[in-house]
Amino acid sequence: MTVSTEQDRTLVPPTWPEAAPSPTRLSPDRLRRAKKAYTTRFVAAGIDASPEGYGLLDGPDVTPQPGEVVLARVEAIGMHKRLESPVGRRQTLFPGDEILVAYGHRYAPDQFEAVVPGDLGPAHLVAAGGIAALATDKHRDIEDATAIRPLGLLADAHGVVALRRHASRALLPDTAAPALTTGPAVIGVVGTSMNSGKSTTAGSLIRGLARSGLRVAAGKVTGTGAGGDPHGFVDAGASEVLDFTDFGFPTTFRLAHDEVRAVLLSLVTHLSDPGTDVVVLELADGLYQEETARLLADPLFARVVDRVVFAADGAAGAAGGVALLAERGVPVGAVSGVLTSAPLAMREARSVLDVPVIDTLSLAEPDVATALL
Template structure:
């Protein structure tokens, strides 16, 4: 489990930990929901607590927790992460644009792609803001953005949600806009946002439908060429401006050529984004005729 500094610590029987109740939607890990009794499962290393309804065949049994009680304020009122949510920031658009990374599935390379964009821009001296719009609470992605050079980082945790699975669309849409506005308010001149899970997940698809007019560009992270074709088609139906394809697919030059031929879009590996592709996207040079 992650401690308050982001380091993963080993748990032993009888350790006492603090977590936050929430759901989880992770096709490669757990499908989990709020617990209803005195026993619960650790859904994420970040401390999201729930009850596992299904698990990927590769995963072992989840860590079992005994619920000792609820954290409360001085009056005895149970605390919620909502109590710590930042106020809605002033609406603002970044000077150089907002780019959103969406993916075909979990594990498609979304965070690696978003981090590569942040790295590519920050190494040229730009002040980059990075944020994760949806997902389950964990520090891993935040640290990846930080290591890539993002000057400011805001995510859904800052807006009072331990996990976004199950929240109403309007709350998630407001969070996406709020993350962008908060990053701009802190001085970011360009913003990269990551939406978790894949395009078949309800919340992800709903947010993708609102990217037209919000995002200056979308980078689609996929694991294979067929997913690139399907993903570009879904995004086109939603009116979202896909500018390039990246992700795990780019580990294979042959699969990358397949995807480029089938979609007509540039396929850029994380290394290519860092080396100059991110700047080309920013300047519009990577947009196909």
């Protein structure tokens, strides 16, 4: 077991399995100084309240799992030069910084494909929200990933610290589904791909509905943990915002379908307070991303989502997406997104679609947004 500083000493938690290696004690001052990521915000809150009693579990036999928290040292700055803090501030990174992030798989066609490695060897910071993984591929136009060196999994008296254990919300069972039929209207925002305008579409829609006097809640079902979208939804006027990170998942890539399904169900249930009129949900990436594709094909999606606003980056993608959603039994209320930045693209889309094509910013107008209800 590696002892990183002279202040560290063996920590033997009372409930730690006897057969497992013991973590080394992590000094409170060192833990406080570490730059903490958005994905670890609930863990960070506990550390702020009481930084005592934590250790680092390392060694060749330690196998990290998605959602486990790791203390890592920044080795070389690459694509991600800043780390999003628990409150959303962009913290500038320097070589030698110690950061508290979460292991997770990453799916981002415009950035990285990355997987949780099988050991605590060299890894990468693959998302600014605080995701540690091994980058296996990248878009050719971006820099290499920021290199990090994991120093050990964070541990406390109950074992390795995992996000699920500190999550603010718990996943609900399928038995909660029947109650959703009498709840608020639910509008999903789905798109052709990453950067097709989904978040802007969702934010504009929230803004228009809120300006009309409706109480709007918002959520993000799938994606990579980051504060930008949730904070944007609050800024647009959402009364309550939740996403998959509130249930302890740093990302949803490679997440089992039953868990993705449970995230959808739990989000809608938790956001459907008696005073809520509309719930707006965003799904990350595109129709053919594996987790999103399975969720859209699941009958549960059409049961709990009343209609979809589809964000597309071109007329062909819009036509294909609307057709695919129709096959899944998911009604599309409108098409919006990046294509609406170009009048010619909007004209092309309108010529082949029988659903409205609405300029994204126009969704912020109350009469336009409420027409989708």
